[in-house]
Amino acid sequence: MSNTSIQQLDDVVIKFAGDSGDGMQLTGSQFSNNTALIGNDLSTFPDFPAEIRAPQGTLPGVSGFQLHFSSNRIFTPGDACDVLVAMNAAALKANLKGLKKGGIIIANTDGFDAKNLRLANYPEGINPLEDGSLANYQLHTMDVTKMTREALKDSTLGMKEKDRAKNMFVLGFLYWLYDRNMDNTEAFLKEKFGKKPEILDSNLKVLHAGYNFADTVEAFTTRYRVEKARMEPGTYRSITGNTALAYGLVAASQKANLPMFLGTYPITPASDILHELSRFKNFGIRTFQAEDEIAGITSAIGASYGGHMGVTTTSGPGMALKGEAMGLAVMLEIPLLIIDIQRGGPSTGLPTKTEQSDLLQAYYGRNGECPMPIISASTPADCFDAIFEAFKISVQHMTPVIFLSDGYIANGAEPWRFPKSADLPAIEVKFKKQLEEGEENFLPYHRDENLVRPWAVPGTPGLEHRIGGLEKQNITGNVSYDPENHQLMVKIRQEKVDKIADHIPPQKIEVGPEKGKVLVLGWGSTFGAIKSAVLDLLAEGHQVAHAHIRHMRPFPKNLGEILHSYDKVLIPEINNGQLIKIIRDQYLIDAQGYHKIMGVPITKGELITRIKEML
Numbered sequence: 001m002s003n004t005s006i007q008q009l010d011d012v013v014i015k016f017a018g019d020s021g022d023g024m025q026l027t028g029s030q031f032s033n034n035t036a037l038i039g040n041d042l043s044t045f046p047d048f049p050a051e052i053r054a055p056q057g058t059l060p061g062v063s064g065f066q067l068h069f070s071s072n073r074i075f076t077p078g079d080a081c082d083v084l085v086a087m088n089a090a091a092l093k094a095n096l097k098g099l100k101k102g103g104i105i106i107a108n109t110d111g112f113d114a115k116n117l118r119l120a121n122y123p124e125g126i127n128p129l130e131d132g133s134l135a136n137y138q139l140h141t142m143d144v145t146k147m148t149r150e151a152l153k154d155s156t157l158g159m160k161e162k163d164r165a166k167n168m169f170v171l172g173f174l175y176w177l178y179d180r181n182m183d184n185t186e187a188f189l190k191e192k193f194g195k196k197p198e199i200l201d202s203n204l205k206v207l208h209a210g211y212n213f214a215d216t217v218e219a220f221t222t223r224y225r226v227e228k229a230r231m232e233p234g235t236y237r238s239i240t241g242n243t244a245l246a247y248g249l250v251a252a253s254q255k256a257n258l259p260m261f262l263g264t265y266p267i268t269p270a271s272d273i274l275h276e277l278s279r280f281k282n283f284g285i286r287t288f289q290a291e292d293e294i295a296g297i298t299s300a301i302g303a304s305y306g307g308h309m310g311v312t313t314t315s316g317p318g319m320a321l322k323g324e325a326m327g328l329a330v331m332l333e334i335p336l337l338i339i340d341i342q343r344g345g346p347s348t349g350l351p352t353k354t355e356q357s358d359l360l361q362a363y364y365g366r367n368g369e370c371p372m373p374i375i376s377a378s379t380p381a382d383c384f385d386a387i388f389e390a391f392k393i394s395v396q397h398m399t400p401v402i403f404l405s406d407g408y409i410a411n412g413a414e415p416w417r418f419p420k421s422a423d424l425p426a427i428e429v430k431f432k433k434q435l436e437e438g439e440e441n442f443l444p445y446h447r448d449e450n451l452v453r454p455w456a457v458p459g460t461p462g463l464e465h466r467i468g469g470l471e472k473q474n475i476t477g478n479v480s481y482d483p484e485n486h487q488l489m490v491k492i493r494q495e496k497v498d499k500i501a502d503h504i505p506p507q508k509i510e511v512g513p514e515k516g517k518v519l520v521l522g523w524g525s526t527f528g529a530i531k532s533a534v535l536d537l538l539a540e541g542h543q544v545a546h547a548h549i550r551h552m553r554p555f556p557k558n559l560g561e562i563l564h565s566y567d568k569v570l571i572p573e574i575n576n577g578q579l580i581k582i583i584r585d586q587y588l589i590d591a592q593g594y595h596k597i598m599g600v601p602i603t604k605g606e607l608i609t610r611i612k613e614m615l
Contacts, residue, residue, distance in 0.1 A: 006179060007222050011070030013078030014174070017095045018087025018111070019056050020049050020063040023167035028065025029413070030171055030185045036238035036415050037184055039228035040069040043528065044413040045077035045601065048352040057111075057119035062094045071227040075379075075528035077412065079603040085170055087111050087144070089120035092128060104138045106173070108166070110145035140219050144169050151209035152202050161199070165206040172210025179225045182207060234417040241380035241409035242269075244416060245339070246276035248384040250283050252391035253309060256427035259284040260309045263299030265292055268351045269407040270313040270341040293321035297338065301325060304334040305467075307431065307457035309395065313339040316358045317348065323366045328469045329400040330370050330493065333445075333453050336400035337390055338372075341410045344599045353599025354408035356524050357575040362402045363553065363582065369490045371497040373397070374552040376404040378527035381416040383409065386550055392427045397500055398452045404552070406574070408525040408601050432456040432463060444477040450503075451496035498554050507556035511535055512545025518614050519566035521591070523549045523579055526572050526602055533607035542615055549579075560587050568614050570594060572602055 014031070016024040025046055035042045047064035054061030068078035083104045086092040088111025099105065112129050128134055129141055148166040155162060175182050186204060193200035214220065239247075253260040262277050264270075266289065278287040286303075290296040293314060300310030314322060319340050329336045342358045344350025358365075362374050373393055377386040387403055394401040432454040435442060444465040445453050456463040465477055473480035474488055511534050512519075522530045527548050534546040547562055549555065563569055563583070571580045572594040580593045594610045596602050 004221055004223050006225050009224050009226050010072060011068065011074065011078075012083065012178070012224065012226060013066065013068045013081045014083040014085065015064055015066045015081040015095055015098065016085045016170070017062055017064040017091035018085075018108075018167075019090070020054060020061050021056065022063070022087045023164070024063045024065050024087070027167045027171050028067055030188060031174060032067055032238050032413055033188070034175070034180055034182075034184050035067070035069045036236060038180070039231070039236075040071065040226050041074050041229035041231065041415060042067065042069040042238065042413070043074055043077045044068070045408065046411045047600075048411075050350060050352045055119070057088055057090055057116045059090045059094055059120060062091050064091070064095060069226055071229050073229060073231070075531045076601070076604055079605045085174070087166075087170075089116045089122060089128070093120050093122070099137065101136050102138065104140065105134060106170070107139065107141045108144040108170075109141045110143050142173075142213070142217075147209060147213060148206050151205050155198065155202055155205075157198060157202055162202065165202050168203050168206040169210035169213075172207040172212075173214045176211045176214035177220060177223055179223045182211065231415065232417060236415040236417050238413050239380055239416040240272070240411055240413045241377065241383045241405055242272040242341070242411070243276055244381055244383040245377070245387050245405065245410075246273050246280075247418075248387035249277065249311060249337075249391065250280050250285060251384070251421070251424055252388045252427060253285065254283060254421070255388075255424055256309070256391065256395060256429050258309045258395065258427075258429050260286070260311060261300060261303035262287045262311045262313065263290055263296045263303065264288070264311075264313045265290050265296040265318065267293075267315045267318050269343055269410045270315050270318075270339065272410070273313045273339065273341075293318040294325060297322040297325040297336075298328075300336060301329050301332070301334070304329075304336050305332070305458065307455070309335060309337070309391065311337040311339065313341070315341050315343050315351075316345045316361065319358060319361055319365065326372070326400060327366045327368060327370050330366075330372060331469055331472070332467050333398050333493075333496075334400070334455070335394040335398060337387075337394055337403060338400060339387075339403045339405070342404060342406040344597075350599045352407065354406045354525065354601065355574050355597065355599065356404075356406055356526070357578065357597070358404065359523075359552065359575070359578040360581070362404060369494065371494050371553070372400050372402050373497055373500055373554065374402045374404060376524045376550055376552050377409055378522075378524060378548055378550065380409055380412050380414050382527075384416070388424070389550070393500060393503075395427060395429050396452070396503075397450065397496065398455060399497065404524060406525050430455065433460065435462050443475050445472055445475050447492075447496075450499050451492060501551075501554040501557050504551050504554075504556060506558045507547060507549065507562055509562070510546040510548050512538055513543055514545070515565045516543035516545055517566065518542075518544045518568045518570060518611055519563065520544065520546050520570045520572065520607070520611065521549070521563070521579075521583070522546065522572060523552060524574075526574065529602045529604050529607055530572060532604040533611060536604070536608060537611060542611075544611060544615070552579075555586070563587050563589055563591075568592065570611060570614060572596075572607060572610075574602060
């Protein structure tokens with residue numbers, strides 16, 4: 001055992017980066033799961049290449065995974081990294097600007113040969129590991145490929161198979177450096193490769209080789225330890241936004257006692273929801289992978305018409321294709337969930353990068369006057385509660401609901417204290433089963449005090465009715481071209497959505513005073529950066545507050561009052577200014593924007609600078 005001391009740290013940000021074939025996502029997620037088991041608070045940000053197989057060793061092919069873990073509560077994956085693991089020259093070049101001065105670089109020398117340096121566009125004869133350009137960092141080089149092969153010299157696996165295990169060497173090395181136990185990764189490997197003993201054995205051998213190498217090499221005289229975070233007591237697991245969303249749908253379906261049907265078409269970054277939900281047939285969840293986006297939503301509309309909860313998942317380009325069918329669901333006034341995991345646009349845009357640029361599409365992106373409630377999630381774990389809420393609104397108000405998440409929330413992970421089923425509220429669902437006394441025939445658009453029409457399943461005797469995409473006559477549901485009737489129906493559909501505001505909780509202030517100089521108003525994935533920035537400024541004594549909107553349409557009834565309680569309002573968004581347009585329009589306040597459209601999250605540091613300018 002080398003003679004090392006243990007240094008306590010409050011928090012650490014590590015970035016794993018390599019070629020998309022180097023297994024950096026797996027390495028990152030294993031380290032995250034290990035971190036969650038220890039009880040640190042954590043936040044992750046996976047960064048995928050857009051190409052399915054970008055050319056090896058090139059800058060477009062770099063795959064990254066950023067992990068922030070701490071003994072305190074944290075809300076972002078971190079602005080800058082303490083440690084950069086670079087498996088090749090392109091990974092170093094793409095991520096060096098995000099490393100703190102004095103930070104640790106762990107470089108795989110095999111990824112810095114002449115070919116890799118050329119592919120990463122370094123000038124002829126220049127190797128950053130040798131030319132002194134990294135003097136401001138703590139550079140540690142090791143030939144991961146060579147040591148992986150050495151650990152597997154007795155294995156009968158081919159060279160390509162052996163090299164696949166090199167991410168385990170890096171993982172073992174980091175487990176030693178951060179004083180970790182490897183049991184959870186060993187258990188994961190046994191489960192994943194239990195039926196392939198040779199591959200299992202090679203991964204375990206290389207994992208231990210990385211740990212032992214760190215233990216014997218003299219490069220590190222210090223190991224680091226981050227204590228457990230002070231979290232509310234309960235059972236936690238690490239969860240990504242898409243997984244939390246899938247679990248929220250299952251829970252809501254159970255609590256409503258309503259079978260659920262997912263009709264969808266795969267699209268980045270929403271496809272994981274289909275993969276996850278397909279595992280829950282035991283809960284009466286049916287999943288259908290349609291031939292295109294339109295078939296996905298129309299099959300879900302059919303399921304809702306038949307008395308199930310219809311759900312469809314997509315991203316921005318799919319939202320555009322589903323537009324006409326969404327209008328049909330608004331006209332039919334049936335429950336339906338349209339889940340949009342936003343990504344960079346327009347057109348195919350940046351499929352693997354994050355953006356919040358579909359809000360105006362969700363508000364206005366359909367023909368005619370076509371209002372729908374919109375709910376937005378703010379963190380990976382929040383997806384569970386937010387989708388549960390969207391499900392409830394949809395069935396209780398007989399309306400399609402748009403749910404907004406984005407690539408950052410969908411793929412990022414954080415600890416989630418999962419609820420007991422008994423603690424979740426029941427969702428009341430009412431079907432019309434027969435004609436009431438005095439009712440001569442069924443009137444499909446006869447409404448209650450919330451303007452909600454009855455849900456009657458086709459085939460129920462006596463409740464035969466006609467619905468379709470043509471304008472309805474009020475109450476009877478017959479086709480109507482009458483101009484006064486059309487205006488009335490447009491106003492009723494809008495008022496029905498507006499009335500939902502009577503049934504949602506008031507807007508709360510996340511942190512900060514109830515009156516003050518600057519209110520930072522956010523929605524979606526800007527939550528962590530805003531909260532962290534505002535907490536820092538409050539600690540410095542500034543009069544700053546943070547409010548985050550979940551109910552994007554209709555807004556909570558007290559939102560206007562909150563906005564007018566501050567001298568200035570700042571709205572940070574990962575788009576070119578969308579919520580700000582709606583807020584200025586509805587509340588006539590001179591809100592200021594902070595817009596970042598680079599496919600990456602807004603950082604705490606950027607926001608602190610912007611808020612200080614306003615102060």
